[in-house]
Amino acid sequence: MKQRLGTAFKIVFLAIYLLLMVFPLYWIVITSFKPQKDIFSFPLRYWPKTFTMDNYINIFKISKFQIYIGNSLIVAILAALIVIVIAVLSAYVLARFKFRGHGQIMLAFFLTQMLPGFIALAPLYLMMSHMNLLNTRFSLVLMYTVGLIPFSTIMLRGFFQRIPSSLEEAAMIDGCSRWSALLRVIIPVMLPGIASTFIFAFVQNWNELFLAAMFIDDEKLKTLPVAMNAFILKFDVDWGSMSAGVVLSVIPTVVIFAFAQRFIVEGLTQGAEKG
Template sequence: MTAAVIDRETAPASAPPAPPAKRRRNRPIDQPPRWQIFLPLGLYLLFTLIPFYWMLLFALREPGSDSLVPWPMTGQHFEKVWNERGFDTYFLNSMYVGIASMLMTMLVALSGGYALARFKFRLRMPFMLALLCSQFIPGALMLVPLFEIFRELQLLNSLWSVIIAETVFQLPLSMILIAGFIRNVPPSLEEAAWVDGCSRLRAFLAIVLPLLRPGLIAVGSFAFVHSWNHFLFALMFLNAQDKQTIPVGLNTLIGSDSVDLGALAAGGVVAAVPVVLVFAFIQRWLITGFSAGAVKG
């Protein structure tokens, strides 16, 4: 017994177990190599960014320069379009039209989408079909009727004519998106609020509306960007220079004999910056809102 204990104490300690070998991360069979994914994406990104770089190049480099790098930089093109060409007024007009169209579109689409999602009436499906079919009608076909309507209402040469036209043309798609997003909210949440004594309006404002934030952001951003970039309505309904918007202002920079490329590029940068900022801040909610509103229902 003593010899066994001595042999056990004097025996060399066993070697520690070898660490487990690192497993190679095997790529799934159906997944292509990374270069097959990133190479087309890189080429597409390069193809997309080249026009923006070209616009920044003409806007920032000095007049008469043919350098491919905007150095030394100059801001005289921006100063020219902002102070001399009236882009300060165009910018404010476009912002007013965009924000007003966005708010009106969201308000009407919210009420109409709630009716389509929560109430069942006889002509609901034909009405939704008519909304979808209205998207195939180009705005140019409606210019003459809209012009006559606004002339009778004495709204020509007023920003409200553009706001109303933009709201009407954006409502069908916006209403369908909002209706699809409201269907994702369980009706039982509203019913529980009704049991607690809330009216339908109060239950909607307290329960449903906070859950519609991605959908409202998607609809509102789409309405704002469409109103900001639209050229045709502003050109036809606004005649005074102090009522024009940025797309019409960019058109005035193109002369019959020559084009001031520096001023045109600077005006394009001024027109693009708000849209880029909007999508940079709301892209997360934008994707969620469009996917939920377009797939469900």
Template sequence: MAAITTGTDAAATRAQPRGGSIRRNLLVSRILTYIALGGAVLLILFPVYWMLITSLKLPREIYRMPSLWPQVFTLENYRILLQDKEFLLPIRNSMIVAFAVTIISVLISSFAAYSMVRFRYRFKGLIGRLILFAYLTPTSLLFIPLSILMAQLGLGNSLHGLILVYLCFSLPLSTWLLQGYFRGVPRELEEQGMIDGLTRFGALLRIVLPLSAPGIAAVSIFTFTHAWNELLLALVLTTSESVRTAPLALNYLITSDVLPWGPLMAGATLSSVPLMILYFIAQRFMVQGMTAGSVKG
């Protein structure tokens, strides 16, 4: 009996160091994970922090003694931007363009994607490839043709023309993405709804679109972000100050060899606020939408 007890105690004694080493390894692994995550967060947020801090600095602190924390906080850069440069007008133009492109693009691409997923007709595969080809076409190849076309249509140097041009690039992407989300909706749900008296259009509105809401929200955010941040097409197609968008107005702040970093960072901060608010509100829909599109029907 004593020998059995002694053997059990010896086994327990050997097990204790092993369990302690496992806990230490888990603790070290957790610490290293938090260090890596903290480093990633700092790497991502530091440009945002530098942009915000620079917008609150005096010129002498920006050019002569750059530091991570300003000695004197000032809103002079924002005053110059809003009063002297009238930056609220480009913000308003960007709002108009981005919201119009997003609403029109999601509306049209919803019907287009639904027809590609649910209906059978000739050349459907070819149409799908053309949609993808239109999305993959480099924007730089279309500057001259689009500018000539907008001039002939009388839409040059206008927000209407800019919205129309942005739709040429956002519609293929929205249609291509929404096809994946609509495939995740079971066809049987639509058939059951039509048995209960719904038309095909009613099934789309009452069944498919509500079930695809996270995907539609994700596509809307992608479309809005692209229209809000786009610079090259706006630079080519618009010339008047009254129709400049926010990225274009920021570009025209650079007028000499010395960059006005204060107003530039203030403008970048103001331009980032709508997108930050949008992504913060729709964060849950973004995650759901990106995962929903991977489901195969």
């Protein structure tokens, strides 16, 4: 009896938790299809009488939403790829070799995660100004890359430490160089970790607002979070357009996650078969 009550309690708790997590997403999607008059109707309508695509049409006509999506994709994907390349190499070195200053480097990486990013705003602005990189996509790529390398390196170092060094030693005995063993043996096994780190880096870049708002002034170079922030007016919020923008902004993240998930599942399956 106690076991049944415990199971029932868990089911109810999980159902309530799921409802609380799903309902905001449901409300955003529904709001994006509501006419403006229905958004502020009272009592609240949990299912609109009529569906309209006006909110989606408006954000593309009025705000040039496709430009912002393109800018965010370019910056987020490019920065995430650069982060992965640098973090894989640095994590491999930190996981496989012991050298003077090894501990200090790891401590420095951890310390960078404890400091708020805005304290470096003034030095970054001066640096980008002297390099003539203000108001360019490359400035965002550079700052996002530098900001994510420490944490990404820490994440990948943990994955490297789980892979026995005997794998690459066996490959080197068979004639592979260390570089070849890394590319042909270790990297394929590391795909789950690399995919997870790439997703993390991409999502962080995709959602970043502070630096993008401070360093980009040109309307044609603004990223998606900056454009979404523009829907918050001085005395009002354009909830319909904002909801439509949120729905569209989630799509690239879901697509990339779904694509990377294939590699995660394949990597876990291969690990289970080898085990």
